[in-house]
Amino acid sequence: MRLNFILLAWIIGIAQIGALVCPITFRLLIICLVLSGGIGIAEWMQRIQLNYYLSIALFVLNAVIVFLIGQAYADQYLTQQLSYRETQSSITTVIVYVDHIAEKNQLESQRWQQGVWVLNRHSKAVLWRIQYPAQHHTQLQLGQYYQLTGRIIVHHGYAVKGVFNQESWLLQQKYMASFELMSWQQLAADTLIPQHLSFIQQQQQTLARLRRYIESQRLALRQWLDQLQLPQGGLLLALLSADQSRLSDTTQMLFRRLGIMHLLAISGPHVLIFALLFCAILKKGLALCWPRMFLYCPRPDLLLWPFVLCVWCYAAFVGFETPALRTVLTVSVLGLLLIIKQRCASLQILLLSASILLLFDPLNILTAAFWLSYISSLILLRIYWGQGHTVQAEAVQSVIWRVFQQIKLFVISQWKIFIALLPLMLWIFQQFSILAPLTNCIAVPILGAVVVPLAMIASSLHQFVPNLAVALLYLLNWILEGLLWGLQYLDQITTNALITPALSPLEITTLSVAIGLVLFFPHGLWIRVYWLCCAIACMYTPQAKVKFELTVIDVGQGQALLLKLDQHHLMIDLGGSYNESQWGIGEHVISPFLLGQGITQLDQVIISHLDQDHWGGLSSLSKRIQIQSFLSNQYDRGFIQAGYADVPFQYCQQGQRWQYADARIEILAPQKKQLDDVAEHKNDRSCIVYVEVPSAVGYKSFLIMGDAGWPTEYQIMQEYPELNVDVLLIGHHGSRHSSAYDFLKWLKPKLAVVSVGKNNRYGHPHPHVLARLQDLSIPLKQTQHEGSMRFYLDRHQQMQLELYRDQYRWLR
Template sequence: MIQLLCLGWIIGIATMGKTFPILQSLLIPLLCLFTLSLFFKKMVLKHRLSGYFKCVQLCLAFSLGITLGHHYANQQLHERLQLREQQMAQVEVIAYVKNLNQLSEHSIKQNIQVLNQQADEVQWQALLRNEVDSNQQDHLELGHYYRLYGKLLPAHSYATEGVFDIEQWYIQQNIMADFQISSMQKLSEQQVYALGYGRYVRQQHSVLNQIQLYIEQQRLALRDFIHHAPLKHKGLLLALLTGDKSLLSTDIEQLFQRFGMSHLLAISGPHVLIFAVLVCWGLHQLICRYRPELYLKWPKQYVLILPFCSCVALYCAFVGFEIPALRTLLSSVLISSLVLLKQKIQPLSILLFSASILLIFDPFSILSAAFWLSYGACFVLLRIYQTVQQQSSEQAIQTRTQMLKTQLKILIESQWKIFLALFPLMLIFFKQIAWITPFSNLFAIPWIGLIIVPLDIIAALCYGIFAPLGSVVFQLNDLCLSGLLLLLQLLDWLFKPALQPIAMNIWVWLSLTLGLIILFLPRGVVPKVWSVLCFMPLMTLDASKNEFELTVLDVGQGQAIFIRDQDQTLMIDMGGNYDESRFSVGKQIILPFLSVQGVNQLDQLILTHLDQDHKGGYESIRQDLPIKHVYSNEKIQTADSSQFDYCQQGLNWQWSDRVKMTVLSPKAENLVYAPAEKNEMSCVVYLQLKHAQPYQNFLLMGDAGWQTEYQILQDYPELKVDVLVLGHHGSRHSSAYYFLKKLHPKLAVASAGFHNRYGHPSTMLQSRLKDLNIPLLTTVEQGSIRFIQKQHQISVEVQRDARQWLKH
């Protein structure tokens, strides 16, 4: 029953950010019913419990866990959201630096504690330039106070389904805003006292805060030591030791990504355990040599439990209490407690209890991929461990060769099982997979786990005792890493591995996940053949049953529109960043969105014109996404599998008996002007949907302005429009008053970026729409805007309604 209560608690916490009125109203009734059931079990029924009563009680425990988790998660979220900054502004702050910074090629990210913006201190992420010729005083130093001047930048996500949610990440990390520093002034503690923050200064002098500061200073000292040491792979050594990627090169990080081994660059449970085992092994040798009588008084495991747990706690503190390390700490404490109390250890219960306790102290860790991947991998490893234990009890004593074969078999079995079990989670968080991962892990995990990480830890311990000795061990480990990277680069040259985007909608994903859960459950719980039924949707999915949908994606300052009807798919523009090499709209927005829609190829793509904010995303994924037909007002380079045609007036598609699309502009004879007049020569697309209410006719204007609007009214005087996607992102030079009045759409949509420098949609345009009583939706305020057909009714869904932190 306790296990079900914990499982329900975890599921309830996982609903964070969503609102379920039924759960809000059931808390008190469920709590009363559960308490009543415990009373009946204890005082009335006692040992005469029927199977029906047990089933009801288990259901009550599970439901109560979900309800409690949901209430607790959303209460914590509400409190944190109250501290989040919403508006850009130039501000002056008083700040304290207590955490190690994160270096990158061009910037330094430093979490700071801001004292003068809320009633209590809040955490912001300060941004500084990382310049080679910058002076030391330009960096924020640990343990110091500052008066900082700069620009406050609220977090703002691309609110598009399937895309990495930066606002969620900031909430999970407890960062309330970004802060771009323009100037700084160091303050003494006396000055901070005089400003009225004496209570905070006294708090930082507490023993716990001083220990935390000391650990951060040691992490910084170790990073500086590795940075200046004569090492070839200093960034990789540091990442494997502490999880700090400040010195890691982009090439190495991309190499690990291509092999699906990025998780090895983060701190995990094995890192912590290796450190604890090494220290306890050394302590054991000392006891055996100098005080063996201790083992006559207490069993060995009792003597070493406290040092083991202390080592785990110390390493967790050293790596900043990352989630996998915390999971290991909690599990170690629980197992140690059971050992001391002489209770039976149940691995699955340990996982549930440790996850539940972790979520009490930090419910926001449920939002992290590390939480799910860490516990998912542990669940699979425990299932493998249980199987091995069962087999070992049935077999006779093995020879050394047989034991070696068994270990090799376990390694191979664990890799493909972990790969399969975590496949659904990888799709949720990353939307792509590296098929070579199970094979590369076969040699990478033993090499890193048995050689690299132990040597890294020994080198760090030696550095703490005698720095030159630590340098020697680091150099030895550097040679071991060179061997591993040489092998990876050889395999990279031979097989050319790459991350493959996977397209799978939510229902197929749920079916796949359920099938895999059934496969990994212990025998006898559920018949394994049931998993085959769950995998059927993967083979029998009928795309022709898709309803009509049109989605204006939130791609920032740009435009991308996805249209689907039955088995036909089309996109109009793909957005684009000014520098796709730094942030790719195509790879980081378009492909993830198509992935969760279950779309792995497009029938048509219309690039309204070749401005970067409309075609840049296409350029970056041209070779990754098959497209049958590409249209534009200018010739553009396409993949070999794509056919190109000019987009011109009169071009039309009759997708089905209910959907027709027509290009209204530009005229064929005007295409020669497209290179010079990109905006006015934009492809204007008109979509007609039969038997639908209240929105039947959609007009998509691209970046067309007043000249094109006038021409359209001349060529199509009877044009009917229900939804108008405004031209040029809602610029004041488009959507003329007469044009809007003549068409008078039921709804206007503007695709624009948050706080864009152009001021789109313009206040002048908004004033016109208000005068004409035309409602306006924008991707800035609503995120992606989706028109979806259900029966004959077209409803509007906006992505910023999906989670509480996305709502402004």
């Protein structure tokens, strides 16, 4: 039990990766080491005798030491990785070595990516991601050196709470930069400069050759399936090698809607199926050719090493993905324990494998695959530990009865896994599929017991008996088409299979406690019901009202703000639109942000004007968020096309006011008569919103300028001579024709904020605007540098500013 807590302390310490390790942390570590060492030495010298309480204190000290060591180790590892990350975008030429095959970009399905080692940027080779359009079939060959010319793309995503963190994902993949390929030239190894000689020698070593051979086999499998031109060849390739480069977007979306996307990842079952198949064939071969071998060595001991070796080989074939790596470490630890004749609890083995995995790569703690893999394994252990004893206790006489019990156990486990993983799915993905238990009961047996084993046999035989291998693949293609037909039918008859509830972090935590108590709490139904009622009561306890909170959301080159007042939720602008069929700001940034705060309905949306970078996110936002009313300077068919035809609309105009308990909102422009020429002067007729919090200390007033320029600024100066502004959201993203010197000097805000995209093609904010702000000593915060910015009232009525990029080191 104590070892479990020590391992858990190590994992929790690693989980603090990215947090600042302040000097007090090291001081605490030294104090704990001194205390623990002192107690241990005193006991060893028999100066003291440990009683119960002193033993507990020593154990707690050791756990704290392990936690602090884990935290420091993760911080040091992250620091080393970040030192190789590119921070400036430029066109350059690099020398690279290729040992990764090209794959479809998981973030942009219309582009391809290929990992390469860049030799001439740092003292050691670093991994970059080469990108090019899907129609451009430039695939660099394995084991070759190239000179590439192109543009360095600095990794920069949307820094918004609750939104997929692209920078974190790329860092975990060890990509230090992306590179937009323009031209390339193959190089011979002997033409490289002497500084690269050590790297060239490393590639001649056995492990490097083995890794290159494995990648070539993955490429050969893809090319073989391409030649067969099977309709479901892409799905077969994904199931065999986790290579989704040939998988259609339609199939991916179907699997995602039905909650079976995890079947496309190479997880423990895939690896174990391969190892079990190999060992079964090996055992049968030994029984036929050399049966006396089992007299010298028991079968379990004889097959242990081949089994472990197969697990390692298949995990290496799929690139040591986190779920497969978890299986490798678990099987290796278990095999070692069997050899040394030591017993160990299943939970301890699981924690030990997680600790070893994080020792080699602490960045795995950042991935959803790590948490989903280990928590699902923990749940399976608990389910089968409880249910397995019941089945074994039955006096089973019939094979049919045994099969029935196993099917029953499988169905029950699928429901329990679905319910137990629900809080984690909501925490990571903010959605779940109500069909997941049913589709898993259908797809898991077909894919796990039929398709994957036969596909492995076919891929192993295609070099020796090609006709049989092809026949097997055609059979599997027919089975997969039947499975997909059934899944598509389920998808069609079920509307809104994907549920996106809006739960706050506190609600998700209490929900997980409630589920854990109901599913796994022992000793009686009434105790479970009691604890369930307590957890539900905590979950539905009214949360403290937010007096005032204004968030400038990082939406790239656009603008979107969320205003929370008591129980009222308002938005000012909704970000931009790009290729909405592939990716939308509303669906992938604004919606997750709102749902993560428990918001499914907006009382009002004020759209400053109908430029795409201010309201383009509306079309994809409508899939999840309800809106009660609109306010803008212009009406457009886009409201109807987005599904808001019946939502009340009102033109914004000077003089409109809304009074709340702690804040006041007022529209300062445009004038009513100016609404007639909005089409000709769309920017200068932007809705200018003024927000005031009279009781706040510090920042009391906010002026949101939309895309207004100099004429509107002059108008405000004339009509509101006594206007006080503490925070100015400068107009038109810092365009040179906004934020005039006289306007800034007249307002003299305490802080200027601009919502702008990284390396935008307009050059915003303009150098002239930056010079004006600097000359007037007005500090500036930009979303491209700070991410989302949250202004909120604390309990002392002090207006606080929280910058999202300050929360994680890899975002700075």
